[in-house]
Amino acid sequence: MSTNSDPESEKSTIQPPSSPPTSSPPPDGGFKAWIVVAGAWCCLFCSFGYVNCIGLFEAQYQRDQLREYSHSTVAWITSLEKTDDPQVGIMYFSMAGNGIVYDRWGPVPLLVVGTFLHVFGLMMASLSTQYYQILLSQSICSALGASALFTAATSPVGSWFLKRRALAFGIVASGSSLGGVILPVIVTRMLPNAGFPWAMRTCAFLFLVLLIPACFTVRARTPPAPRGFALGPLYRPFLHETAFRLNALGLLFFSWGMFVPFNFLPLEAEHRGMRPELANYMISVLNAASIFGRIVPGYLGDRVGRFNVMVVTTLMSAVFVLALWLPSPQGSNAATVAFAIVFGVSSGTFVGMTPALVQTLSPVDEIGARMGATFALMSGAVLTGNPIAGALVQRDGGGYAYLKVFCGCAMAVGSGLLFAARIKLGGWGWKRV
Numbered sequence: 001m002s003t004n005s006d007p008e009s010e011k012s013t014i015q016p017p018s019s020p021p022t023s024s025p026p027p028d029g030g031f032k033a034w035i036v037v038a039g040a041w042c043c044l045f046c047s048f049g050y051v052n053c054i055g056l057f058e059a060q061y062q063r064d065q066l067r068e069y070s071h072s073t074v075a076w077i078t079s080l081e082k083t084d085d086p087q088v089g090i091m092y093f094s095m096a097g098n099g100i101v102y103d104r105w106g107p108v109p110l111l112v113v114g115t116f117l118h119v120f121g122l123m124m125a126s127l128s129t130q131y132y133q134i135l136l137s138q139s140i141c142s143a144l145g146a147s148a149l150f151t152a153a154t155s156p157v158g159s160w161f162l163k164r165r166a167l168a169f170g171i172v173a174s175g176s177s178l179g180g181v182i183l184p185v186i187v188t189r190m191l192p193n194a195g196f197p198w199a200m201r202t203c204a205f206l207f208l209v210l211l212i213p214a215c216f217t218v219r220a221r222t223p224p225a226p227r228g229f230a231l232g233p234l235y236r237p238f239l240h241e242t243a244f245r246l247n248a249l250g251l252l253f254f255s256w257g258m259f260v261p262f263n264f265l266p267l268e269a270e271h272r273g274m275r276p277e278l279a280n281y282m283i284s285v286l287n288a289a290s291i292f293g294r295i296v297p298g299y300l301g302d303r304v305g306r307f308n309v310m311v312v313t314t315l316m317s318a319v320f321v322l323a324l325w326l327p328s329p330q331g332s333n334a335a336t337v338a339f340a341i342v343f344g345v346s347s348g349t350f351v352g353m354t355p356a357l358v359q360t361l362s363p364v365d366e367i368g369a370r371m372g373a374t375f376a377l378m379s380g381a382v383l384t385g386n387p388i389a390g391a392l393v394q395r396d397g398g399g400y401a402y403l404k405v406f407c408g409c410a411m412a413v414g415s416g417l418l419f420a421a422r423i424k425l426g427g428w429g430w431k432r433v
Helices: 007-012 031-046 054-063 071-080 095-105 108-125 131-154 165-193 196-217 232-240 242-258 260-271 276-280 282-304 306-325 333-360 364-395 401-426
Strands: none
Touching: 031 108, 031 131, 031 165, 031 196, 095 108, 095 131, 095 232, 095 364, 108 131, 108 196, 131 165, 131 196, 131 364, 165 196, 165 276, 165 282, 165 333, 232 242, 232 364, 242 260, 242 306, 242 333, 242 364, 242 401, 260 276, 260 282, 260 333, 260 364, 260 401, 276 282, 282 306, 282 333, 306 333, 306 401, 333 364, 364 401
């Protein structure tokens, strides 16, 4: 196979399943394509960007509204919120249904419904004082909306780009990183001054302002093909396509550990002596670093291979957890900040590259369903990862060593499975895969 750096040579390495021909190849740029990227960026800012800072809410609940509950019990709130497509517990799981909706009707219904549910859920969370109220509003209603927004934002981008696909996804994913930088600052400032209710309402109003333009700009390049309701695209790839199956399993195991630092880093930093005000900013530091980790690896992935870049960056994430975060000494703020930076860079690739990998292995008319099925599979790991981590903290007598070992090992297994998918696609030699 050719090792030419021309993106067209990728066709000799990765052959996605056949799909109906389109009237013209993706433009790989132009106003219409980039306005879709801009709208999708807003959706990621409001969905995954919000998810990236929910560790602050976990700490807030643990200190105030839900202080009588255990770490593991409170972690279910943030884990459920992550199971829809993008918000990561309910978010990921609901993506399967969202994918079918996208393939049949396009992104508009998902954008409208997602905007309403996400904003309404946060407004209701601002009024909540009981565990079940927070669970219903923030973890289910808001997460379902964020999930719909994530599907609507990421599914059409690939139809506008081919040679620059990973770069486009990286730019879109940087919205979640910037959201993870700005939103923790807003929340950290507002919680002690305006209180929890107005912190939530401010986020909701900001999201509404960004999502209304997104509803008018995010569109698929080709109209959805009329079809009956079919479940085949949700399960067939797992049964008959080895590379797709290995890729999905790798993403699942990596998800099991990847979101643990996003939720527990502020609490772990406080446990090791960092001031709470500074500890809360660790999420912003992590997300600021991940902006670089989402755009630059996307650019490199289009040139040296998307699977190649994904394998390297996921392995680096596992190494940073086990070699830097795990042995960091008590009271060392510098070690915590250093970990937040390097982990943000390495793990940032995951959010931006995942849709690109799935779409690389998918026919155009099944992109929504296959992405939904992949994220639904990942939801099992996302849903259980934080409660397991919380239980390990209790098992460790309030320490975080067991949590870090679990986090690093899960990501290492995920990286190994992604490497196996890369070998299946391109063999053992160096190729742009």
